[in-house]
Amino acid sequence: MNKEQQENKEPAFKSGFAAIAGAPNVGKSTLLNRLVGEKISITSAKPQTTRNRIAGIAHGEGYQIVFLDTPGVHRSERIFNQKIVDVAMSAIEEADLVLVIADSSRPDSASESLIVEKLQTRTGIPAILALNKIDLVEKPKLLELIDRWSKTYEFAEIVPVSAKEGIQLPELLEAMARLLPEGPPYYPEDALTDMPERFIVAEMIREKVFEHTGREIPYSTAVTIEDFLEDPERGRVSIHAAIHVERNSQKGIIIGRQGQMLKEIGTEARKDIEGLLGTPVFLKLFVRVEKNWSKNPKAIRKLGY
Ligand SMILES: Nc1nc2c(ncn2[C@@H]2O[C@H](COP(=O)(O)OP(=O)(O)OP(=O)(O)O)[C@@H](O)[C@H]2O)c(=O)[nH]1
Ligand SMILES: [Mg+2]
Structure with missing residues (x-):
């Protein structure tokens, strides 16, 4: 291929599965709905709202990201809770990329360490951290959080966002698309979810x-x-x-x-x-x-x- 041909070559299409993981109530489903542009996953002010793995598909210029919304990771003695936490953990296992979400206004160190431990079992998997709900925190606190989190895991990027106010969501999508493997789209252009x-x-x-x-x-x-x-x-x-x-x-x-x-x-x-x-x-x-x-x-x- 000569130089001219190389310059004209379209960048390869990128696609993959991105598991969304986080403590309960951090805004995973709210963020999924915003990124997909349609309400496909229910949300509430109470923790442990999501119970299933719900795929939401984001279609972009040159990429398709299949987000997997999951139940909030937490420790519990109840068998039902353990079952839904397993759903989240298995989504991390099958993903090409993990989007960890944390509530920047309310850290939950117990859940956070469970997620980081799980990430460490998947050597080499790229992960992005979205610090959500930045509409609720002051900048110095945010900087402190970024510093703390960057010591826990080698995230490819840390992106402060607000799912509710729609702050920095295009930046988050771009950062994710960069990390996706090359490959054809998994779903047709008009598909938004895999759930009936x-x-x-x-x-x-x-x-x-x-x-x-x-x-x-x-x-x-x-x-x-x-x-x-x-x-x-x-x-x-x-x-x-x-x-x-x-x-x-x-x-x-x-x-x-x-x-x-x-x-x-x-x-x-x-x-x-x-x-x-x-x-x-x-x-x-x-x-x-x-x-x-x-x-x-x-x-x-x-x-x-
Ligand atoms: N202020 C603020 N609130 C948010 C933001 N994102 C989500 N929330 C609120 O946080 C609460 C929890 O949101 P969900 O999307 O249900 O959280 P989740 O992480 O999916 O929760 P589980 O399914 O229970 O694990 C809801 O009341 C949302 O409106 C944000 O960026 N800013
Ligand atoms: Mg949810």
């Missing part, structure tokens, strides 16, 4: 349960889709979903006085689902007791985890 619509619908309902209930209830809840029927005659989709709880008392709380709580959860979820599907939706919710499901591996599997 039914899954996202169930998650949207679970998000409203997280928002409306307190104490242990969000952690005792799972949602399954029982029926998902297109109804062209009425021009809508008809969805029946079950909210599973662990005890009778929790069932009463979710239903609420005269069914008020369940009605609010349903109305808010329906609006989000209509946005997702782009069609009117009839949503019917019912609440079921699946006694202590989160302590029973078989029941955990049955509910989709």
Whole structure:
């Protein structure tokens, strides 16, 4: 190849899987949604919202990044929690690149060291650290954090960002694209996620349960889709979903006085689902007791985890 040919050569396409890893509640899913440009992963102010590995695809000029959103890494005695932490750890194992996210306003050293230990088992894997929520911290504190983190692991880059305010996100994408291996895209140009619509619908309902209930209830809840029927005659989709709880008392709380709580959860979820599907939706919710499901591996599997 002569010099002229070399200069005209298009740079090779880059693509790969980037696992998003971090402590609970640091903003992993918020960031995923921003980078993909669509809400595919639910978020909440409470920790341990995400329970599955959810791929979100970012399409850029000359690259495709398949982000893997994961549950927050933490230590727990509960078998259900251990199960979801395993989901995060396996995503790190299969990724080409790891995006570690930390909350710059609230360090969590226990979770952070679990993640760094895991990274060290994957010799040579490139990792980027995104220090999120910089809208909440002063600059000197941020510099201190960068200094502390750079001693824990050899990150290819450390990028301060705010997922919520959209600060430094193009810079983060560019930094990631630089580290990706060369290769053809894994997904077609219009694909945003690998999760079926039914899954996202169930998650949207679970998000409203997280928002409306307190104490242990969000952690005792799972949602399954029982029926998902297109109804062209009425021009809508008809969805029946079950909210599973662990005890009778929790069932009463979710239903609420005269069914008020369940009605609010349903109305808010329906609006989000209509946005997702782009069609009117009839949503019917019912609440079921699946006694202590989160302590029973078989029941955990049955509910989709
Ligand atoms: N101020 C501020 N809040 C943020 C930012 N990013 C996320 N949040 C908030 O942080 C909370 C947690 O966000 P999530 O995206 O659900 O966090 P996560 O890391 O996915 O949490 P888990 O799935 O529970 O591990 C939510 O209330 C978000 O609105 C940010 O850049 N700035
Ligand atoms: Mg999440």
